[in-house]
Amino acid sequence: MSKSRRAPFAVALVAVVAGSIGLASTMNAGAEEVPEPAPSVSSTGSPAPEESEEPELSPPPTLPWGQTPNDLETGSDGASSQELGSAGLDAAAPDDEPEGGLGEYAPKGNSSRSGVLGSTSTELIPPKPPAVNPASQAKQADQTVLFHYNVGSQAAVTDGAYANFSINKPSLALTDFHTLAELAVQSSNGNQIVEVGWTVDRLVNGDSDPHLFVYHWVNGVPTCYNGCGFVQYSANISPGDTLPENATKRLGIQYYSGAWWIAYDTEWVGYFPGTLWSGNFTQSGMIQAFGEVAGISLLPCTDMGNGLNGATNSSAARIGSVSYINGPAVDLYVRSTSPHYDVAKLSGRTFRYGGDGAC
Helix, strand or coil, rough: CCCCCCCCHHCCCCCCCCCCCCCCHHHHHHHHHHHHCCCCCCCCCCCCCCCCHHCCCCCCCCCCCCCCCCCCCCCCCCCCCHHHHCCCCCCCCCCCCCCCCCHHCCCCCCCEECCECCEEEECCCCCCCCCHHHHHHCCCCCCEEEEEEEEEEECCCCCEEEEEEEEECCCCCCCCCCCEEEEEEECCCCEEEEEEEEEEEEHHHCCCCCCCEEEEEEEEEEEECCCCCEEEECCCCCCCCCCCCCCEEEEEEEECCCCEEEEEECCEEEEHHEEEEHCCCCCEEEEEEEEEEEEECCCCCCEEECCCCCCCCCEEEEEEEEECCCCCCCEEEEEEEECCCEECCCCCCCCEECCCCCC
């Protein structure tokens, strides 16, 4: 489905969708004040046809948290995350596609039952902001990308999961790749993964604002950001769109009718067809929610979350009210893999995370 023209930014300043979660989110209340309901829609469990013959799919009638889908309130193309947050809007399409052509293949980390992806190598170079001398962006040899995580995880057989995420605009060092937060639904061995979250990544998005992203792994092999088989459904929001900073939104993933569907706030965004996994990935074996920094040093100068220490600061970023669809009671195991970012478990379903790195 193609995206419709966005409403002018000024027109939408006072409009807020009923049920949309803003700054006064229930995440900032005690986690147990938010019920764990998962008014579930049972998945069919049947694989989709071969991709070449795959029909257009319809999403579940309700979002993972039981709400009937409603249109998001969007700003004009090119609206910044600050403008969106100040106006109480949900998203905006960027003005232009990022330059370079390979940004969608930027590095991506991975946390699984067997451990975390600690490093990878890449030929790509994080682009510098426009004010930086272009001569400093010259091509260089392959470099090692090092990943830092604050993670909440649980082995859980489910049809999907959802959670509340605070969306922030953390500072991204000039030499680092990204800082993000995400929800991941994985197979029990960690080889098959569907991800949704927000990321600050100049290589992928072309600026330093938070953007919606989707990603998936097949047989342990990374694919690409916001594509590689993802099927667009919403007319209002797409992966790569700018999100409001200093807001709280729900993100969800649900297997339904042969596909893994992605939900943001009040809409279904689109889906990854089950054929990408040959119809063999239809339930989770592990749920993970985490913050991630991809840098070039063990001493990163990039913020995670909102830059505040998760263990000691009550205003630090949160991932909260994690819930499963047709799954067990939620009781996350929370940990940090880096001495420069820290977590605090507030309940079995909610934790604070983040920090300002080593600088």
